[in-house]
Every structure is written in C-alpha cells, then in structure tokens.
Amino acid sequence: MDIRFLLLFYILPPTSIETCPDAVCQNGNKIIRFPFRIQQSQLQPKSCGYPGFDVSCSNHGQIRLKVPYSEGEFSIQGIDYTSQQLWINDPKNCLPIRILSLNLNGSPFSGVYYRDFSFFNCSSQYLKYRYIPIPCLSDSNHTVFATPSRSVFRHLSSVCSFIRTVRVPVQQPYYEHVLTSDLSDDLRLSWNSPPCGMCESRGGRCGFRTNSTGDIGCAYFPSQGIxxxxxxxxxxxxxxxxxxxxxxxxxxxxxxxxxxxxxVRPEPEPAMLSGLDGLTIESYPKQVVGEADEGTCPICLSEYRPKETLKTIPACLHSFHSHCIDAWLHLNASCPLCRTSPPNSLT
Known part of the structure; x- marks a missing residue:
C-alpha cells in the first residue's frame, strides 16, 4: 500500500458533521458533547444531541439525567466517551430507594455488570452490628439491608420481612465475598447507539452528518491540534x-x-521470569471453604465447594482456589482481578 494514501486516509476528515461546541454545567469539569446535549443551552441546538441523551443542569451545577420509566432525575458523576459509559447516582444521596424502582426500559442505557440484590426490612437491632445497613432507608425501629449472598438471604428470610430482589447495574462484577452493601456506589451504565467510541478513541468528534438526516459521522478539526x-x-x-x-x-x-x-549463532538470552517465586506464593495465607461459604473462583469460574482450599493475596485480599492462583502467580506477578503487584521475596 502507498504510504501517502495511508496518511491521507487517517488525516482527512471522513465526513462533514454538525459543528457543536462543548458545554459544561456552570463551572463543572464534566464536558457535555455529542451524543449528550444540555437542553437549556442556546449553544447546543437539538441537532447537537442524540435522542434520549438530553441532560439538564441543576442550580448547583450538577448534570441531571432523566430515565423514562424511573421517577425523578439522576446525577451524572462521570462520562467516558471512548468506552461509551457513564456513572450515575442519586442527587438526594439515597441511591437504594432509586434502585428499588429503577427501570432502564425505553432509555438507550444498560448496565455493564449486573448483580442481584435482595432487600429485607428487619426489626432486630443486633443485625445492624452484624451486617451493613442502608441508613437512608432505616430508622430507629427498622433496619433495611441489601444482600447478594445466598447464605445471608436464607438467614434474613427467617428473621426479617423480604421486600424484593432487584437486578443492580453495579460498578464491578466481583461481589462473591460481600455479605451486605449500602449500595451507595455509583451505578455504571453504557450505551451502544450511537457508535461513537472508535471516533473518540482516534481523537475525532462524532455528530450528525450535515447532508443527511439521522446518519452519524466522525470528523477531526484543526483546532484540536494533532x-x-x-x-x-x-x-x-x-x-x-x-x-x-x-x-x-x-x-x-x-x-x-x-x-x-x-x-553467526546468537547466544541464548537468559529466561525472564515474570511471575513470583515459590517461597512467596507458598507464604500466602490459606483457608478451607466451609459449608456456608459461597463464591466463585475468578480464574476457573467454578463455585467454591466445602473443604476446598483457598489462598489470599495479602496485598489486595482477593481470594482464589489455591491451585488456580499458584499457577497464575508462577507466570504473572500481579493479582488477576485488580492487577496489584505483590512483593517478591527474591527482589
């Protein structure tokens, strides 16, 4: 292929799109651009946003998003235009009550990771010292808990009132060792349409084509530099x-x-060991799975069974089947979940 042609293919704008400026809510640092648009902004007409992506600005400069079949608005905590993901929370600081009625149908958004949480209303005061309660749903007489654990579900079912089980779009998929949660972390959502992630990853800007209706294009502007x-x-x-x-x-x-x-015969290079030494791996704490313990090994994706041996990485406290993590750490000097690099006794 002619190299000059390759350069022209990447440098020339592939299409002409609507020119829309970036916007922010007051002095916020979260930029709003296509496919999102601020409804009340005169700088961003309707053609600067994709249907279903209209947002508004609160009096305190928060970005608010309305989900069609959910009551009230959510506050947008962050937007990643390259991965096409956003993080939302409740502007009134009680996300669990919004989760109980969350319905993403009719919106362009869906969860990246889902986890089922069962809600219980309990009157036993001692439970609040055993599990993590949801403060904004509890009072002096009743405490509300949300659990993804089957063993905790069985326990709470015998002493509390079951509310309902909700599929929650959590931030991360790993909740095997979580007994209860106050569900205050942001909800992680994504969108598939319009498909602007590739355009954004190459430094371009996505938008509607100027010479058609409904078609999406990508362009690069000189003001953006190289x-x-x-x-x-x-x-x-x-x-x-x-x-x-x-x-x-x-x-x-x-x-x-x-x-x-x-x-000419090149001398063989010494083998490079990228994993941990055996003494370090063997020193990690072990535990035996009990009858009531639950969870799934993130490496082999098999559920833990009673009397199986687990091993925990001290640097991050993530646990795995002992034989699975031993094989992994011999080849990789980092946790397979969070990529934390534990110290090697030979270094």
Missing part, C-alpha cells in the same frame, strides 16, 4: 518504514555472512 488518529497514522507509517529498513539490513548482513561463509 489528533490521536494522525499520531496513530504517523506511528504506523514509522513502524512500516522501520520494519522495511530492518528487513533490508537483515538481507544485507545475510549476504555479507554468506560470502564470508561464516555462521
């Missing part, structure tokens, strides 16, 4: 040239060596 797409093209071309030069050099050296009838 976009990631251009840098990607330059680095790609540089890599191609470097590879061609290396191939030419190898042919040249091979010809020289052939004429001299000399065989």
């Amino acid at each position: 976009s990631r797409a251009v840098r990607y093209a330059i680095s790609t071309c540089a890599g191609v040239l470097a590879t061609l030069g290396l191939i030419g050099l190898m042919y040249y050296i091979g010809g020289k060596c052939g004429r001299a009838q000399t065989v």
Whole structure:
C-alpha cells in the first residue's frame, strides 16, 4: 500500500458533521458533547444531541439525567466517551430507594455488570452490628439491608420481612465475598447507539452528518491540534518504514555472512521470569471453604465447594482456589482481578 494514501486516509476528515461546541454545567469539569446535549443551552441546538441523551443542569451545577420509566432525575458523576459509559447516582444521596424502582426500559442505557440484590426490612437491632445497613432507608425501629449472598438471604428470610430482589447495574462484577452493601456506589451504565467510541478513541468528534438526516459521522478539526488518529497514522507509517529498513539490513548482513561463509549463532538470552517465586506464593495465607461459604473462583469460574482450599493475596485480599492462583502467580506477578503487584521475596 502507498504510504501517502495511508496518511491521507487517517488525516482527512471522513465526513462533514454538525459543528457543536462543548458545554459544561456552570463551572463543572464534566464536558457535555455529542451524543449528550444540555437542553437549556442556546449553544447546543437539538441537532447537537442524540435522542434520549438530553441532560439538564441543576442550580448547583450538577448534570441531571432523566430515565423514562424511573421517577425523578439522576446525577451524572462521570462520562467516558471512548468506552461509551457513564456513572450515575442519586442527587438526594439515597441511591437504594432509586434502585428499588429503577427501570432502564425505553432509555438507550444498560448496565455493564449486573448483580442481584435482595432487600429485607428487619426489626432486630443486633443485625445492624452484624451486617451493613442502608441508613437512608432505616430508622430507629427498622433496619433495611441489601444482600447478594445466598447464605445471608436464607438467614434474613427467617428473621426479617423480604421486600424484593432487584437486578443492580453495579460498578464491578466481583461481589462473591460481600455479605451486605449500602449500595451507595455509583451505578455504571453504557450505551451502544450511537457508535461513537472508535471516533473518540482516534481523537475525532462524532455528530450528525450535515447532508443527511439521522446518519452519524466522525470528523477531526484543526483546532484540536494533532489528533490521536494522525499520531496513530504517523506511528504506523514509522513502524512500516522501520520494519522495511530492518528487513533490508537483515538481507544485507545475510549476504555479507554468506560470502564470508561464516555462521553467526546468537547466544541464548537468559529466561525472564515474570511471575513470583515459590517461597512467596507458598507464604500466602490459606483457608478451607466451609459449608456456608459461597463464591466463585475468578480464574476457573467454578463455585467454591466445602473443604476446598483457598489462598489470599495479602496485598489486595482477593481470594482464589489455591491451585488456580499458584499457577497464575508462577507466570504473572500481579493479582488477576485488580492487577496489584505483590512483593517478591527474591527482589
């Protein structure tokens, strides 16, 4: 392929789109741009947003999002335009009550990870010292809990009133060792349409095409400086040239060596161990699964069974089947869940 053509393919704007400025709510640092638009902003007309992505600004500068079949508005805590994800919470600081009636039908959003939580209303005061309560749903006479654990579900079912089980779009999929939660963490949502993630990852801006209705395009603007797409093209071309030069050099050296009838044998490089040493792995604490313990090994994805041996990484307290994490740490010096790098006794 002609390298000049490759450069032109990445540098030239692939289409002409509606030119819409970025916006913020008051002095906020969360930028609002396509597919989102601020409804009351004169700088962002209706063509600057995608249907279902209209937001508003509160008196305190919060970004508010209305979900069609859920009462009230949510506050947007963050937006990642590249991964097409956003994080929402309750502006009144009682997210669990919003979760109980959450309905994402009719909206362009869905959860990235889901986990079933069962809600219970309990009058036993001692339980609040055993489990994590939900303060905004509790009072002096009753305490509300939410649990993803089957063993806690069985226990609370015998002493409390069951409210309902709700599928919650949690931030992370790992809740195997959580007994109860106050569910105050942001909800993590994503959207598939419009598909602007690739455009954003290359430094472009997504929007409606100016010469059609409903079609989405991507463009790069000079005011943005050198976009990631251009840098990607330059680095790609540089890599191609470097590879061609290396191939030419190898042919040249091979010809020289052939004429001299000399065989050059490179010395073998020492093996590089990327995992932890055996003494470090063996020193990690172990525990035996009990009859009431629950959970799934994140490595083999099998549920823990009674009398199986688990091993915990002290640096992050994540647990796995002992044989699974031993094999992993011999090859990888980091936790497979959070990528924390525990210290090696040989370093």
